[in-house]
Amino acid sequence: MKEKLINSISKYIKLSSEEENSIETFWTEKTLEKGDYLLRNGETCRTDNFIVSGALKAFYINPETGKEEILYFAIENWWATDIESFQKQKASIYNIQAIEKTELLQINYHSFQKMLLEIPKLERFFRIILENYLGSLQKRLITNITLDAEQRYFSFIENYPKIADKVPQYLIASYLGITAEFLSRIRKKYKPS
Numbered sequence: 001m002k003e004k005l006i007n008s009i010s011k012y013i014k015l016s017s018e019e020e021n022s023i024e025t026f027w028t029e030k031t032l033e034k035g036d037y038l039l040r041n042g043e044t045c046r047t048d049n050f051i052v053s054g055a056l057k058a059f060y061i062n063p064e065t066g067k068e069e070i071l072y073f074a075i076e077n078w079w080a081t082d083i084e085s086f087q088k089q090k091a092s093i094y095n096i097q098a099i100e101k102t103e104l105l106q107i108n109y110h111s112f113q114k115m116l117l118e119i120p121k122l123e124r125f126f127r128i129i130l131e132n133y134l135g136s137l138q139k140r141l142i143t144n145i146t147l148d149a150e151q152r153y154f155s156f157i158e159n160y161p162k163i164a165d166k167v168p169q170y171l172i173a174s175y176l177g178i179t180a181e182f183l184s185r186i187r188k189k190y191k192p193s
Contacts, residue, residue, distance in 0.1 A: 001029055001052045005105050008050070008077055012125050019119050026115045027105040032056075032098040038080065039096040045085035047106040054102025055166050056080045059174075060094045070175035073099075073163045079129060080104075099167060149178045150186050 002024045009015060009023070027050075032038060038056060039045050051074055058071040058080065071094060074080035085092040089109055107115065116122055143155055153176055157164050164172065169187075170180040 001103060001105060002027060004052050004077065005050050009122070009125050012128050013121050015119075015121075019121075022118060023115065023122075026107050026111045028107075030104045030106050032102045032104065034098055034100050036098045037095060038098065038104070039082060039085075039092055039094075041093060041095050042091050044089055045082040045092050047081070047108050048086055048112055049080045050105040051076055051078050051080060052103040052105060054104075055099040055163075056096055056102055057099050057167075057171060058082075058094055058096045068174055070171055073160075073167055073171075073175065075163055075166060079133075083130070083133075099171070144177065149176060149182060152176045153178075153183065153186050 005027065006015065006020050006023065015023070030049075032054070038049060041061070053076050055076075056074045058074070059068040060071060061067070062069050080096055082092040082094060082096070084090070086109060116126075139159075143152055147155060153172075156172065156176060169183055173180040173183040176183070
């Protein structure tokens with residue numbers, strides 16, 4: 001499992017075999033079954049999580065409607081954490097739950113800090129990961145402001161085909177801010193005859 005993490009890191013920075021071996025010592029393996037929570041609202045996010053296989057959803061429960069509002073999905077070779085909760089070691093305002101059986105590599109906050117001290121070049125890797133995440137958040141904001149529901153759906157399918165194949169349609173609808181019924185109508189409208 002740790003090979004996938006090393007491969008992911010190696011796409012951005014060059015690691016020596018000593019550094020690879022050192023990195024592996026900081027991470028632990030965890031398996032979540034479908035429906036298991038990685039994080040619940042009100043808990044402190046104790047780990048940063050690299051997804052080896054499976055899929056997770058991060059969501060917030062809207063206090064007015066009681067409905068799940070999907071913040072993001074995370075699949076193989078992606079990261080899932082509440083960054084603010086993890087970095088500040090304070091309570092999270094959202095949940096992270098397995099959509100299917102998911103295998104993770106986890107690192108706790110203190111081990112993460114120690115790892116960065118021991119292998120300073122990892123700061124660059126995690127900066128790149130955060131920049132990519134921030135870029136995707138900005139893109140999502142712009143998409144939500146400028147595109148109608150139909151355009152948002154096709155943008156999602158184009159940009160995240162692996163997620164679209166893996167995640168149930170009702171969750172994609174929540175992510176897009178539309179009803180599952182409306183998404184079904186969009187899909188029917190464009191379904192090849």
